[in-house]
Amino acid sequence: MDSDVLKGKWKQLSGKVKERWGKLTDDDMDVAEGHSEYLAGKLQERYGWTKEKAQEEVKNFSSKL
Template sequence: MNKDQAHGQWDKISAKVKQTWGDVTDDEIKQAEGNMDELIARIREKYGDSKEAVAEKINQLMKD
């Protein structure tokens, strides 16, 4: 997913992120708004997953 796609679907992405990674706060999502790399970094900080694993999971969530 590129930056334009992420920005255009941010509400959907943020809702799915909160469902999947419940420890990510609304404030953290808001701070990353529109910046997928920032969002992935925040998820990685909380969960320790690889960048590739988080990005793949987000892409998968967006297809559902």
């Protein structure tokens, strides 16, 4: 799923995102609004992952939708 589709379906997907990555806050979700780069950055910050790991997590998540 590309970034545009992710943005378009963000309201529907935000629950699944929080379920998968529980350390994300509601504020994180509101600001992210489907922006995969921001989401990866927040994952990196909250979980202490490398940039590559966070981007891979977002990519894997979006490919399963």
